[in-house]
Amino acid sequence: MSYQVLARKWRPRSFREMIGQTHVLKALINALDNQRLHHAYLFTGTRGVGKTTIARIIAKCVNCETGITSTPCGVCSVCTEIDEGRFVDLIEIDAASRTKVEDTRELLDNVQYAPSRGRFKVYLIDEVHMLSTHSFNALLKTLEEPPPYVKFILATTDPQKLPATILSRCLQFSLKNMTPERVVEHLTNVLTVENVPFEDDALWLLGRAADGSMRDAMSLTDQAIAFGEGKVQAADVRAMLGTLDHGQVYGVLQALLEGDARGLLEAIRHLAEQGPDWNGVLAEMLNVLHRVAVAQALPEAVDNGQGDRDRVLAVAQALPAEDVQFYYQMGLIGRRDLPLAPDPRSGFEMVMLRMLAFRPADAEDAPRQTLKTVGISQATADSTPTVAAPVAPIEPEPVAAPGAVPAPVAPTANEAEGAPAKAVQAPDLPWNPLPVVEPEPAPEPAALAQAIPEPILDTVAEQPELTPMPTPVPASAVPDAPEVEPQVLETVVELGPGALADPVPPGHPGDFAPAGMDRDDEPPLDEDYYEPDLDVGAAYSYLDELASEATPALVAEPEVLPAAAPATGLALQWLELFPKLPISGMTGSIAANCTLMAVDGDQWLLHLDPAHSALFNATQQRRLNDALNQYHGRTLSLRIELIRPEQETPAQAAARLRAERQKDAEASIHADPFVLQMMQQFGAVIRDDTIEPVDTMASPTP
The missing domain is CATH 1.20.272.10 (Zinc Finger, Delta Prime; domain 3)
Structure with missing residues (x-):
């Protein structure tokens, strides 16, 4: 007799001989004893855990000659033929070798025939996940409503590959791995x-x-x-x-x-x-x-x-x-x-x-050895350096006034014995880049310049190229010098009934000149009147020249503040007149921050916000006057006073319109149904600083 391997010789013949898988066996035994049999079973698990063995035992249980029971006799012809693998009504199919839809159709064509010997015809499809999609689709209807004498038992090691339509038509049992015990x-x-x-x-x-x-x-x-x-x-x-x-x-x-x-x-x-x-x-x-x-x-x-x-x-x-x-x-x-x-x-x-x-050092048997010293400074390596003598804390010295002579300091013990003064390193503070020097009693002015050492840095590479600091000299050592006061030449340019005084530095080659010289005869430049760009931040050659020589503290135009009251009367007329004037640049910015206060024939009075006075001078007033003359076709006399307007200026009106447009745009975004849906479903957040009106109107201000 040929030798039979242990895996086949000791294959279980009944549920009582099964090792493990108690959770599966309990459900199957109760279903068989109560005659509650399903028409399709699916067993999943890794290789060698009993999927095929349980399927064959089920085939014996439903076809045993003693009846449907969970304990087949094992001696009848049906049980014997199933154990020997030659029972005609147990059809074992290897899905890995029969993946085509034609193979599945051939199988389904035989389903309609009744079993030859047994009570049920059992189809055991192993590795069912290898079937093609068309094969699964062809199997669906028969798997859902098979003939009453047909049972399907499917086995697979990869249930994730099975369609949900197959899983929903089967009773699924997951077999566990065997523990080493x-x-x-x-x-x-x-x-x-x-x-x-x-x-x-x-x-x-x-x-x-x-x-x-x-x-x-x-x-x-x-x-x-x-x-x-x-x-x-x-x-x-x-x-x-x-x-x-x-x-x-x-x-x-x-x-x-x-x-x-x-x-x-x-x-x-x-x-x-x-x-x-x-x-x-x-x-x-x-x-x-x-x-x-x-x-x-x-x-x-x-x-x-x-x-x-x-x-x-x-x-x-x-x-x-x-x-x-x-x-x-x-x-x-x-x-x-x-x-x-x-x-x-x-x-x-x-x-x-x-x-x-590196085992914990508190262990009694931990190996310990003396470490050799390496070339590392103890001041760097030790967290708690050894101090030879207590060091008194350094107290900040009082700051002497410019030109004052430092007060004499009492000499220390070393200095009393004739020892030279020692340089003490100052604390590492950003305002004290030089070491503090203990001064000697009553230093001479000539020796004071040599008492300040160079900055002490850690390495030579860190030494910067520094310009020597000027040595403070006592006031007594500096001879009296005649005081020179800067001369500022003030001129007044007459433009109509009003006058504007502008200080001009001596020798300035600009539009201002000393008394007796009239520079207003120069015609205005055409580009100042018809330049379409109204950007305040543009660079003007005139302003650059004036800023570099006469007014070095000029800053950007201040923010436009809201008006105290809406424009009415003459102020409203100025709002309507301003966009029609042929002005731009700095002249337009000055006019945009003015309001019309009085009109007496050809005498006009404007109020300008003092916050914008840095951009205002006689030339801007003259150009604005020329623009009014050109628009009205007659000669007007313009006077501008630096008084904050109480009613709305063109610049304030433009700022208000922009704010209203921005507010309307934000309200439109917040009320949009699609945006609200995104916020509700996905937790979206609206960033108001990224919203811009689509049709933003051009501002009348530069």
Whole structure:
């Protein structure tokens, strides 16, 4: 008789023989006992957890000659044929090899025929997720309403690939992975019945290598029996799997725990004889440290999945909790840096030596050695430098008035004995770039200039090229000099009944001239009248010349403030007249901030806000007067007084209109239905500073 592998020989024949999957078996047993059978089942899970086995047991339960029951007899012809894989009404289909829609249609064509021998015709479709989309669509109607004598059992390892239409038509059961404890327990029973000698450590190695699959565990056991000549021993299994001796990991950990550098390197040398994967060794050590940390927090939570529960508890009692966390973090970082090491073994050794060197210092057995001094300044290296003598705090000296002689300071003990004055480094303050010098009693004026040393910096590279500071000289040493007062020439330019006094510096070549010289005969420039640009920030050559020589403190035009009262009467007429005047630039800015106060024939009086007086001079008044003459076609006499207008000026009107347009635009955005929907559904926020009116009108102000 040919040999049958353990995975097939020990395949369960009934629900009672199943290992694990209690949550699935309970539902199936109750459904069979109560005759509440569904027409479609879906079993999901990784390989080797019992999907096909449960499907065959269901086929026996519904077709057994003793009746529908959860405990088939196992001896009737139906049960025997199903166990041997030759029952005609159990159709097992490999969906991975029959993915085309034509294969599915052929299957569905046979559904209409009644079963030949059994009570039900059972279709077992394995790896059903491999079917094509057209195959799933062709299967939908039959899967939803099959004939009463048809049962569908679907199995897959990847349920995420199944359409929702298939999932909704089936009862889905998710099978769990096998734990190492359950695998070892089952292997123990199997090898005991098979009369195969074994070691417990070898079974734990097989249980972990199976990775949750009972079929893989049985196949590895077959291989281990052949490798060990009829025996399952830990050394043979470890050699067969190429895994690391778990005890050697504890040897490295024990040497680390004892702080024994010699023992640590010796344990690593024994590990190197096996040619292990050092990254895997480090990962195994991290796994042990994790279990040790769990044992320290909750001892009963430590499982025996690797057969070393007692050793884990022993390490947990001997190793402080802070050391466990430190070693674990150091191992994680070392595993990340392991590929950067010259070779894996040296990288692993450095990780272990780093754990040994940087272990918490409060441990009694922590290695300690005297560190050699390096070329580092003690003032930089020590956080608490040793002070030979107490140093008195430096008190700020009173600031002397300009030209005053510093008061004499009482000499110290060293100075009384004839020692030279010492330079004391001042505090590092931004207003004290020079060191404070302890002055000698009654310094001479000539020696005072030599008493101020150069700034003391840390390095030569930091020495800037500084211009020597002027030495303060006592007032008595400076001879009296005649006081020179700046001469300012004031002129008055007559323009009509009003007059404006403007101080002009001597020799200024501008529009102002001393008395007796009339510069108003110059015709105004055409570009000043017809320049379309009304930008206040534009550069004017006249203003630049005036600012550089006569008025160095000119600033930008101040912000336009709202008016105290709306424009009426003459002020309203000025609002209507202003846009029609042929002026621009600074002249337009002056006119925009004026208001008309009185008209007496050809005598006009304007009030100008004093805040804009920096831009106003006789030339601007003359140009504004010329613009009025040109517009009215007659000669007018204009007078401007620096009085803040009480009624609205053109500039204030333009600012008010812009504010109203901006307010209307913001209100329109806030009331927009689409914007409100975005705010409600997505939490959008309106930034008012980014809203601009679409049709903003041109401002009358420059």
